[in-house]
Structure formats: C-alpha cells, structure tokens
Amino acid sequence: EAGVAQSPRYKIIEKRQSVAFWCNPISGHATLYWYQQILGQGPKLLIQFQNNGVVDDSQLPKDRFSAERLKGVDSTLKIQPAKLEDSAVYLCASSSGTSTYNEQFFGPGTRLTVL
C-alpha cells in the first residue's frame, strides 16, 4: 500500500514570495491534515479536512495561508506572501476517520526555507 506522498521535498524562496505544497493521501482515507513543524518543536496542526470539508482550521494563519482539498483526495497548502518565520517542515497526514482509533499516517514532509 502506497503511503502519503508530498511534493516538493525541499523549497527555498525569498520572503514575500508565494509557495505551494501538494499532498496525496493514502487511497480511501477521508481525513487529511497539514502540520507545521518548526525546528526544535513538535508538529502543530494547521488544518484538518474531512473529505473536502474543513473540520478544524483554528491554527491556520488565514491572512497568508490557504488550503484546499478539491474532490476530497489531493490537497494543496499555499503561503502568500511568505515570511521568514514560515521556515519549517510542512507535514501532511491522512487517516481513515476522525476517531482516536484511526491512526494518522504521515508523509515525508516538505522542508521550506524562507530567505
């Protein structure tokens, strides 16, 4: 079974530029998550989707971050414009449901460096 795929793996941009990350979850997983992992910290949930609807985006900085999950499968996370403090690894995860018994499976992440 294929795991969670993410691209690109690495991205370097200048501040104030835009960037987009892509995630393809495990086939059949209805729930998709985006996390931000800043160096030296644990992952922080940015947004959670159930199919193509948003379940929780309370920690998403909506003035610059946006995410969508059209058709309830793939998802993109966008930052516009980027700031220095956005430098982090962006992790995508998926699960078959939203209960505690539904394990989250993580992709390898996209490492973003903002100069």
Added chain:
Amino acid sequence: AQSVTQLDSQVPVFEEAPVELRCNYSSSVSVYLFWYVQYPNQGLQLLLKYLSGSTLVKGINGFEAEFNKSQTSFHLRKPSVHISDTAEYFCAGSTGGGNKLTFGTGTQLKVEL
C-alpha cells in the same frame, strides 16, 4: 486544554544500554497518548499508543510505555537500544475521542557505540 511536556531535549546513550524518554501530560478529561518516531528526513511513524485497558503498552521495535495516571506520565522505555534507534521521538496526546493531536517538543535520542 491539553498539553504534553517532554522534559529532555536530547538523550545520549550507549548501544545495548537501557533508555527512558520522559513524557508528562496535563488534561482535565480522558486522555489518549501516543509515541511517534521521526528518522532524519522522514515523516512520523507511530511507535505505540494508549487508548484504554492495560497501562503497559508494547509497541514496535521493542519499545514499551507505561501510562501512569497518578503521575500524569507516559514514559517510553527500551531495555537495550541499537544504533538504528537514533532518531527524534515525539509524545502526543488527544482528548475527547477525536484524533486531533497535541505534540510535545521532541527528544533526540542519540545512540553511540
């Protein structure tokens, strides 16, 4: 609100020695606890989880953890570590029956020869 605290940012240990990585939680409601491992340039992988039942939980790669309600702890242990266990370990928790995770800051385990 729930929080998860990992007291040690780095733990060096010699190969074949035992190791304990500490995790404490604070929550006023039922809590579910997890340990994840992250190898360099990879995503997180679930090691083990406590949802209910026996307080001693066994996971993959010879790791185990014990849920201690009175001490609000969920420490991770392995009796004999291997070089390949070198990685970052994250403790995480969720509450209320959902799987929204709150992560600790991580502990870097470095196994030396």
